[in-house]
Structures are given as structure tokens and as C-alpha cells.
Amino acid sequence: MAAPASPLVQRILDGDPRALARACTLVENRSAQAADLLKSAFPHTGHAFTVGITGSPGAGKSTLTSALISELRRAGQRVAVVAVDPSSPFSGGAILGDRIRMACHHDDAGVFIRSMATRGALGGLAPTTHDLALLLDAAGFDWILIETVGVGQDEIDVARLAPATAVVLAPGMGDDVQAIKAGILEIADVFVLNKADQPGAARLEQDMHEWPRPLVKTVATTADGLPELLAALETLRAALPPHRTELHWAARLRQMFAERAVARLDANQVDAAARRIAGRECDPYTIIEEWLKV
């Protein structure tokens, strides 16, 4: 752990935003240099408080994240955001909207925003997101916000793997959405009841009483409730049990291992096995056992 930082990491430690952006790209693309880069950066991490922000589509996560950035900046904190886009390159509207909302922080050197596509290598979303968070941590940001849509195990994993997780709710979501939402209620360290000025907010607040987690009411568009949200997050940070960090790393190690193990499979070997299985010459379970023996 005492090895000197690589030149690129040294520039990140020195606060060079272009070096940071370049490193993020290397990590996101899983380039050959990424592993050495992350190893070199790792000893310089551990300062930032990383918060996962998730919730149903339409709950106002992006607007809330933007308002939270403003609140943190007022408190003199440097903030980095990893925004996980839920959609493919084919979608445009929602992402463009988010970008416009974020643009008001564009000229602030104390804010760094990185958008990430969710598509890509098998199971790679959560590992890559948290690798990016480590780079941002090494770069000296005080807070790292990971914003992700709260639907689907992969997206939920992204938020769950953060040391603290805020789940954003809003009144007026349909029944089906409620059903999905159930899966993310359990990962919340704090609930944010956004759009608290809209019809149904009082009832939603009442529904949430059964969950033993603090709830903060906000109207992200007007920044109402943002000081209270920041206070709740500060409380979480101060009270974070040490084993939470260890659980985080145990979960991350399993994900990283799965991803790297698959990446090392020989593509020709996989294709040949797939042909034999399709022809019912052998079964997939025996093949996997053979591969695991190597």
C-alpha cells in the first residue's frame, strides 16, 4: 500500500478535473490500465461519504440530487455525482432533462458530475459505479452521490452497496410502481418524501410510518426541506456502524469476483460449449462444473 501513486492518480490527488475525467473513462470502459489505476488510487480513499439516492421513476431523484448539491455547496462541501442512466442510447428525453437540471452546477469547480450508461458487461453496473466512486473519493470530494433508478436488482444493488442509502418516494405513483418500490424500501437508511406539497403526500407519509427509518419531507423544485435532508444525512454519517463498511466490501468483493471470473472465460470455449448444448450433446451443468474445476 506504500507504493507511490501512478502519474495519472497523482494528478487526480492534485485536483486536476481533466485527469479525473480521463480516469473515469478508463474505469468505465474497463480498459487495461483500470486495475492498476484503481489499485494506485485505493490507499487515498476513505474520506468521502457516499450516499446512494434511489427511488421510483418520477419521484424526482434528479431534481432532488441537484438541490442537495446546492445545499452541500452552501455548507462548503465538495460534491461528486455518479448518475446512472437507466436507459439505452435510444432514449433521449429523460436524460436530456436531467442534464439540463444538472447544468446549473456546470461552472462550479467544487462539483463533479459523471453520467454512466447502465448497459454493458454482464453484472458490471454496480462494480463499475463503485469503482468510479473510489476515484472520486481519492480526488478529495467530501460527498459522493450515486443516483440510480430504483427498479431492478442491478440498479438497486448500486444504491444498496453505498454506505448509506436514501430512498426517494413521491405521492401519486400507480399500484404497479408501488409493488416494485417494495423491493427498495428495505434498503433505505433514510426516506425522502419528495413532492410533499402534492395531493396524497399526507397519506403516503402515514403509510410510511410502519418503516423504522427517518423520513424527510422535501419539495426539490423549491429546495424546501433540503436543510433537513442534509441534517438527516449528517446524522447517518456520524452514526454509521463500522461493520457497515465491512458488509459493503464483502458484497462488493462477491460482485467483483463474479464479473472478473466471467471476463476471463475464453469466448471460443463458451461458443463451442453452447453449440454442443444446443445439440443436446452435453448438459450445461456438467460443463460449468468442469470449468469451475480448472
Next chain:
Amino acid sequence: MAAPASPLVQRILDGDPRALARACTLVENRSAQAADLLKSAFPHTGHAFTVGITGSPGAGKSTLTSALISELRRAGQRVAVVAVDPSSPFSGGAILGDRIRMACHHDDAGVFIRSMATRGALGGLAPTTHDLALLLDAAGFDWILIETVGVGQDEIDVARLAPATAVVLAPGMGDDVQAIKAGILEIADVFVLNKADQPGAARLEQDMHEWPRPLVKTVATTADGLPELLAALETLRAALPPHRTELHWAARLRQMFAERAVARLDANQVDAAARRIAGRECDPYTIIEEWLKV
């Protein structure tokens, strides 16, 4: 591949629904017998046509699946369904609704319905679902419908890994949902425009013109368009390129390998490594490399 079937598999081949249900439970729980069971069943698979049915929350997938079952039964086909619940045990409403909709097939021996929770082992959703589909294939069903909500990579993987995938759309979904939906448009072999009698259907149909896939209009609640949907699926089945099956198996092998590799990690070893990482005594990347060397 010439080994005689295990006693439980033999009962499945003989059409015993209780044996099938028991085998499904063993596979879903990843019991010790599951691997031998699946190996023994595998040579008897390859007859069924497996269709993934996915789409946005609220598009009416469950009602459509139920209507498709009726249509297939009228055509003399035996149908099995694996319904992947998107939510935790904490949610109730939506799942109960689905169960009521499915109950009309309860007394029909030509229909087998299995509900699966999405929660559980890391990355295990798609492998387990498709292991279940293999059991249903061995049991002699002609069609296997895998119904899953189309949000999140894990859920989308379930549908994508089916040899054919129907993506269900409906008018009147919000913008944010549209953005999520984009990720699943690409995996469609056929689009189902459900709730085709509702406002906005014509416009949605027009929007879909850019996608080079057949589109069938349905009103699942009245079974309107169901014969056309079945015809479209039959066309798909007849035209399925052989390499599609090989691609399916290559993707499944990668998923199975990731899942089994992680399952073999020693929990104490993982926890010890997590503690060292949390204390910044070592970095996770070096640890993963060491584990992969073994």
C-alpha cells in the same frame, strides 16, 4: 447423456404435476439435489417453445399472459408459466391481483403456473428461471411463458435469455417509464400493443413504426387480438434461426458460471478480506486477482 433418468425426473416425464412442483422447489431453493436433477432432465428437453413476456409496469402483462394461455389451450397446446414477481414479500396488492387473474386456469391439467420471487442469491434470477423452464420443457409442455417486469437489467435478462421475447407496451405511461422502456425495446422479437382501445394507442403505434419488428394490437381484458398474437408467435417459432439457440446458451453459460463461481467462495475468507479492505490494509483489486489465480 444416455444415463437413465432419476426417479423424480422419471415421474416428471410421466406427467406427474406434484413431482414437477417438488422439482421446481428444489431448483428454486438451489438444494443439493438440484444439479443432478437438472442434468438428468436435460436430455429430455428441447421440445417446448419458450417465450419471454416483458414490459413496463402497468402494461397488462399478467392479463395478457392469462389470455394467451386461454388461446393456446383452445389450440390444444399445453402451457407452463413462470411468473417472476418483481417485489419483496412486503408487497401484496399487485401479486394478489395476478394470482386472481391466473386462478381461472387453476383446474386445467394442461396448464402449470409457477410464481418465483426475484429476491435471493446474487445474480441468480435469470439462471434459476431458465432452470425452471428446462424442467417444464422436460415435463412435456408445448409452450413455456416467462413473464417478468421489464425494468432493471436482471429482469430484462430473464426475458432476453428466452429464445423469443414479446415486449408488451400500453398507451398512457409517463415519460420516465418511457425512458426505462427504451432498454427493453431492443430485445423484442415481437411487440404487443396492449390496451389498444385506450387513448394514445394510435400515437404509440405510430411511434413504434421505427422499430423493425412485428407489432400486434391487443385488448387483453377482452381477448381482442389474441389469435393474431398467437399467429405472430407461431411465425417466430417457425423462423427461429438455429444460432439463436446457441447465443442463448452462450449467454446462459456465462451467467451460470458467474453465479456458481461466487457460490464457491468461502464466506470466512470474504469477510476477512472485507475487514482488511475496510481498514485500508489492502486493496480489493489485488485480492480479486489472487482469488482468480487459485
